[in-house]
Amino acid sequence: MSLTVSSPARGITTVTLDMPERRNALSAELVGALAEALGDLGADSATRAVLLTHTGPAFCSGADLKAPPDPAAFVALLRQI
Structure with a gap:
């Protein structure tokens, strides 16, 4: 999976x-x-709080251009966040 969610520790989930x-x-x-x-x-x-972090040398390079989604659907997903 490309996303890992830790168990909450003292109210903070990573x-x-x-x-x-x-x-x-x-x-x-x-x-x-x-x-x-x-x-x-x-x-x-x-x-109580969420810490968003990453593995590797870059936090996020932007949209995945090797698997381009439908633009309208992608924007709708981003708005959910």
Whole structure:
């Protein structure tokens, strides 16, 4: 998977973008997983804060141009975040 969610520790849950070979490029799959994870964490009473981090040399290189999604659908996914 390209996204890792840790168990809350003292109210802080860490969400890690984990596709270093693609410089954590935002594919439709990754954005959907991130939106779902953040939605779930918003409903989790054990999580008071979310720390968004990454693996590899880049936090995020932007949109994944090797797997271009439908632009309107991609923007809709980004707005969910």
